[in-house]
Amino acid sequence: MYFEDYECARVYTIGPREMDEAEILRFGREFDRQYIHTDSERAEGGPFGSVIASGWHTTAIMMQMLVGTVLQEETAIAGAGVEGIKWTLPVLPGDKLKLIVKPVQVRASRTKPDRGLVRFEMEMVNQNEVVVMTVGLLGYVRRRDEQK
């Protein structure tokens, strides 16, 4: 997808993608060593009754779902940044996540004629259609016809 292909009226839905407990534990043990992410037994008696995915795991899964769908390596130049992330509900083992992506703004670069900036608003929702995370992402995307 080139810069010109992102339509602000469109909604892209990716998934579902099921989260399993083993991967939640693996990510937690490497990057977010808190028992709610690393210890199934102790987490059973904790605030969520189960382990939950690290919020940073959910962002990584978001990227996994974006690459090859809404972002393609031939045209996605770089992530410019993130405007905000909210983790609104825990992600539990067995959750089936869908990523809803809305390009909300496209703007040609003023200084680099080969690219444009796309602002994406994203929602990760679970199998109950409840939002578990929102992310605002800015990305540079290649233009189909480089402007001279």
Place this chain on the structure above:
Amino acid sequence: MYFEDYECARVYTIGPREMDEAEILRFGREFDRQYIHTDSERAEGGPFGSVIASGWHTTAIMMQMLVGTVLQEETAIAGAGVEGIKWTLPVLPGDKLKLIVKPVQVRASRTKPDRGLVRFEMEMVNQNEVVVMTVGLLGYVRRRDEQK
């Protein structure tokens, strides 16, 4: 560290933490399947002359560095959200990253007497003291003395 322990005048520095190529490739292959994160040989001829860490890997490493230092699972209740992330420079294999954490605002919760909100501004810097990523993070932290 309880809510009352975060001092806005203080700067917490964590690391250095060296990034190695194998872990950059492993994260890229799982979560961010673009050749600059997954294929050393092809990335040599790419824009950075080497693989670079996925930006989401750098955020996961940030969390890895925070847990047990500035955030402790006994007192850190939840991440409330992220205000912004900027990836300002590529992270390369062999980079030695340091995380500089500044609590810039502390505010007692109006509705939950057991906690307060801490706003952290963070910079990840490399061995040349150049900023590779900035993150604004909001977290709920337990109060030492619950307010009645």
